[in-house]
Amino acid sequence: MRPRLHTVVHVCAAVLAAGSLGSTLHDGVEDRGAALAFGLLVTVGELTRRGGTLIREAAPLAAAGSLSYALLGEIAGRPAQHGAAQVVTVVLAASLLGSVPHVGRGDGHALDAPARRVLAVGFVAVCFQPLSGRGAFDDWGGPAHALLLLALLSLSALCDAVLAAALARSRTGWPFLPMLRDELRALPGIAAAVLATGAVMALGVAVVGLWALPVFSVPLLLAQLSYRRYAAVRATYRQTIASLARATEIAGYTPAGHARRVAALSRAVGRDLGLTEPELIVLEHAALMHDIGQLSLVDPVPAGATAVLPVTEQRRIALLGGAVVRQTGVDPRVARIVERQADPHGEQPLAARIVRVVNAYEEKSREGGPGGPLTALEDLRLAAAGEYAPEVVDALARVLSRNTEEAREYPDRSR
Known part of the structure; x- marks a missing residue:
């Protein structure tokens, strides 16, 4: 079997790290004060790391410090003596040191993030340090030098975005282009602040020395704090929607966990069909609230199974659900998806088609016992031409197949 892309990336990062470490040990550490200062900055940045689904760059200070060290050509007016190998070695050692508390708490991150960090820093250092050591940029003063760093x-950020999307594609099998769009869309946020701070740090140290590091770290730390608060608000917003969706479960209209399962599977199907991250968020919220119209019924539907009801009744419940969603102040797009989930699939938006297929699959598989999932998928295939969107059913089959393969490969992983 050919190795997967993420394995190849990890091996390349390990080879670069090992070669850099060997070269540094052989030649010794140059400018030890600068190496210690930047290593301390990266370590502090890793210690302040905080991950989450809404945070693309979990350690912006560490990333900015790593890139600025790779672009450091002068220290207080004198030429810097370190090379590209020392840059990679210092960044790797500081990153590993700063990750120790996270690993000890059991929330250590996967290998993809450090591998990308090593490759990005190595790329920038190899492009800049050899030429800077030979004096190639001595005549690049003022704006020209700043533009060169930017x-x-x-270029490093673009390459890292492509690499991140390719790694996700290798691990999940999801379409590459939508994930690349998500990565590129995230660049104007905290990533732009990281790039700007990295360039400013390198220029500041070149003029005033290492005291520039703490001065230029403060704005990025404040931006990181603001971004975390934004992520916390988004997480609270989702929790509020999830709590509203549980009203049907508490009232006994739907089985426990039904909305959560439909939302998780709908998001996976949407990923397979190429939806972007903003579209997936709307889809997930609509899937969580797709049954909320049942709260308007006098007599509950048995087991909350709306897929077996007549089409006119399904549409009535969907319209009632859309009216309820509009009263909650949720995104109007969510209400439109909830309202149209019972329309003919040829007239539905893609998100409504996904919710309808996944909801029917979840209800049919729940009723079918041990063989329910396979029977439910076969029922959807047979009915796809007239009732369910065939392309969504095919995407659901691919997602279920990947989930089965992953469960066999990682039997102890909670899903």
């Missing part, structure tokens, strides 16, 4: 950092 160009290198921008």
Whole structure:
């Protein structure tokens, strides 16, 4: 079997790290004060790391410090003596040191993030340090030098976005282009602040020395704090929607966990069909609230199974659900998806088609016992031409197949 892309990336990062470490040990550490200062900055940045689904760059200070060290050509007016190998070695050692508390608490991150960090820093250092050591940039003063640093950092960010999307594609099998769009869309946020801070740090140290590091770290730390608060608000917003969706379960209209399962599977199907991250968020919220119209019924539907009801009754419940959603102040797009989930699939938006297929699958598989999932998928295939969107049913089959393969490969992983 050919190795997967993420394995190849990890091996390349390990080879670069090992070669850099060997070269540094052989030649010794140059400018030890600068190496210690930047290593301390990266370590502090890793200690302040905080991950989450809404945080693309969990350790912006560490990323900015790593890139600025790779672009450091002068220290207080004198030429810097370190090379690209020392840059990679210092960044790797500081990153590993700063990750120790996270690993000890059991929330250590996967290998993809450090591998990307090593490759990005190595790329920038290899492009800049050899030429800077030979004096190639001595005549690049003022704006030209600043533009050079920003160009290198921008190229590095683009390459890292492509690499992140490719790694996700290798691990999940999801379409590459939508994930690349999500990565590129995230660049104007905290990533732009990281790039700008990295360039400013390198320029500041070149003029005033290492005291520039703590001065230019403060704005990025404040931006990181603001971004975390934004992520916390988004998480609270989702929790509020999930709590509203549980009203049907508490009232006995739907089985426990039904909305959560439909939302998780709908998001996976949407990923397979190429929806972007903002579209997936709307889809997930609509899937969580797709049954909320049942609260308007006098007599509950048995087991909350709306897929077996007549089409006119399904549409009535969907319209009632949309009216309820509009009263909650949720995104109007969510209400439109809830309202149209019972329309003919040829007239539905893609998100409504996904919710309808996944909801029917969840209800049919729940009723079918041990063989329910396979029977439910076969029922959807047979009815796809007239009732359910065939492309969504096919995407659901692919997602279920990947989930089965992953469960066999990682039997102890909670899903």
